[in-house]
């Protein structure tokens with residue numbers, strides 16, 4: 001269900017849920033399908049539940065992936081690696097961290113980075 005009162009930061013109306021359980025379920029599905037971590041919160045404006053981003057998600061404005069989506073940016077190699085580990089378990093895909101050529105952050109790629117050096 002879409003809220004008719006509350007908009008997200010992108011100007012779209014937020015999805016609304018009438019219980020925390022329903023919101024949690026939807027958050028789990030979103031994570032499974034898109035790899036985005038969302039957390040349910042009770043909205044003070046409308047009294048229903050919305051999903052919010054757990055922590056501000058960084059995106060690189062310079063790099064796009066093969067689908068031409070902006071690539072997620074991770075502040076450190078460790079952070080990128082932990083996300084890669086998580087995705088490997090959740091979605092059975094193997095990703096490798098690499099340093100963004102434009103910023104100080106890290107991205108994940110499906111390509112095996114140059115061998116020999118770690």
Ligand SMILES: [Zn+2]
Nearest residue numbers: 006043045046
């Ligand atoms: Zn609301």
Ligand SMILES: [Zn+2]
Nearest residue numbers: 060062063100
């Ligand atoms: Zn980048």
